[in-house]
Amino acid sequence: MQQEKKQDYIIRATAANGSIRAFAATTGNLVQYARQIHHTSPVASAALGRMLTAAAMMGSMLKGDKDLVTLQIRSLGPLKGIVVSADAQARVKGYVFQPNVDIPSKYPGKLDVGSAVGEGYLSVIRDIGMKEPYAGRIQLVSGEIAEDLTYYFAQSDQTPSAVGLGVLVDTDTSIRCAGGFIIQLMPDATEDTISKLETKLNQIPYVTDLLDMGKSPEEILEMILGDMELKIIDKMPTEFYCNCSKERVEKALISIGKEELEKIIAEDKQANLHCHFCGKEYDFTEEELKALLAEAK
Numbered sequence: 645m646q647q648e649k650k651q652d653y654i655i656r657a658t659a660a661n662g663s664i665r666a667f668a669a670t671t672g673n674l675v676q677y678a679r680q681i682h683h684t685s686p687v688a689s690a691a692l693g694r695m696l697t698a699a700a701m702m703g704s705m706l707k708g709d710k711d712l713v714t715l716q717i718r719s720l721g722p723l724k725g726i727v728v729s730a731d732a733q734a735r736v737k738g739y740v741f742q743p744n745v746d747i748p749s750k751y752p753g754k755l756d757v758g759s760a761v762g763e764g765y766l767s768v769i770r771d772i773g774m775k776e777p778y779a780g781r782i783q784l785v786s787g788e789i790a791e792d793l794t795y796y797f798a799q800s801d802q803t804p805s806a807v808g809l810g811v812l813v814d815t816d817t818s819i820r821c822a823g824g825f826i827i828q829l830m831p832d833a834t835e836d837t838i839s840k841l842e843t844k845l846n847q848i849p850y851v852t853d854l855l856d857m858g859k860s861p862e863e864i865l866e867m868i869l870g871d872m873e874l875k876i877i878d879k880m881p882t883e884f885y886c887n888c889s890k891e892r893v894e895k896a897l898i899s900i901g902k903e904e905l906e907k908i909i910a911e912d913k914q915a916n917l918h919c920h921f922c923g924k925e926y927d928f929t930e931e932e933l934k935a936l937l938a939e940a941k
C-alpha cells in the first residue's frame with residue numbers, strides 16, 4: 645500500500661528535570677532526495693542518510709541564525725569520504741565521494757556501512773560567527789556513524805551522548821524511511837538518571853527496526869524517556885537545501901587565480917562546473933570567463 649509521504653521533522657525535548665536533552669528526527673524524504681540527486685547505491689544511501697540525519701539534529705542545536713555545522717569523514721574504505729552540512733534551520737546538504745560503492749552485507753538485511761566507510765577520521769566544524777570556526781576531530785570507531793558520533797560527543801564536546809541513526813533502503817533502492825535520535829546528558833544529570841537511561845537504551849530495538857515498525861520521532865523519545873519526565877519543547881521541519889548560486893561559483897573561479905583561468909580559457913574556451921552538494925550545473929562562456937579573469941589576481 646502506497647502511503648503518503650509525511651514531511652521530515654525534528655522533535656526537541658528535555659527529560660529528567662532538564663538534565664537530559666533529546667532530539668529525534670524523521671528524514672526519509674530528504675534522504676530520498678539525496679539519493680536521487682547523487683545516484684547513490686544502497687550502502688552509500690545509508691551512509692549519507694545517517695550523516696544527513698545526524699547533521700539535521702546537530703543543526704537544530706545551533707544557537708545563532710547564521711551558524712553552520714559541517715561533518716566530514718575521510719576514510720580508507722571504498723566510500724572514501726562523506727561531507728554534510730546543516731544550518732540552524734536544520735536545512736541539510738551533503739554528498740559521498742564514491743556514490744556507487746557496492747559491497748556485500750555482513751548480516752542479512754543490514755547494509756555494511758562500517759566496511760564501506762572503513763578506517764578514517766570524523767571532523768565536526770561549527771561555524772558560529774567567531775573568527776575561527778570551532779573544529780574537533782576523532783578517529784572513527786566503527787565507521788557506522790552513530791557510534792563514531794557518540795565517541796565524538798564524549799571526546800570533543802565532553803557531552804556523554806547516545807546516538808541512534810537508521811536508513812531503510814527498499815528492494816528497489818529507494819529510501820523507505822530514515823531517522824534517528826541524539827540523547828545527551830547535561831552535567832547535572834544524577835547517577836540515578838544515568839543508570840535509568842542506560843537500561844532503557846539497552847532495551848530498545850535498533851533505530852532501523854523502530855522505523856520499520858512505523859515509530860514516529862515522538863514515539864521513539866516516549867519509548868526511551870517516557871518515564872523520565874519527558875517534555876517536548878518543539879517540532880521543527882528539516883529538508884535538503886543547497887545555497888549554491890552562480891555568484892558563489894564565480895567567486896570560486898576567481899579565487900583559483902589568473903594563471904589557471906587563462907589556461908581554462910585557452911584550452912577549453914568554456915567551463916562547466918557542478919556543485920558537489922546538490923549536483924547543480926553551472927556553465928560559463930568564454931566571454932564570462934574573460935570577465936572573471938579581469939577580477940582575478
Ligand SMILES: [Zn+2]
Pocket residue numbers: 886887888919920921922923924
Ligand atoms: Zn548546490
